[in-house]
Amino acid sequence: MTPSLDIQAFGTLELLDKYGLKANDAILAAEFHKGLFDDLIDNWSAETTAGGGAQNTARGSQV
Numbered sequence: 001m002t003p004s005l006d007i008q009a010f011g012t013l014e015l016l017d018k019y020g021l022k023a024n025d026a027i028l029a030a031e032f033h034k035g036l037f038d039d040l041i042d043n044w045s046a047e048t049t050a051g052g053g054a055q056n057t058a059r060g061s062q063v
Helices: 013-018 031-043 053-060
Strands: 005-008 047-050
Touching (some): 005 031
Antiparallel strands (some): 005 047
């Protein structure tokens, strides 16, 4: 099993519209989201974190 990767960034409504997204939502990426990853990393100061519910729970419980 390979871990998933979350990408978090602050963008604009125009960015959301460009990729058919809603504010404050989480998605499972589809083919039409492919350009979003490069767009976020290159233009929106995005951060990558280990993803997946179990990994996020484990990381949060290490406090």
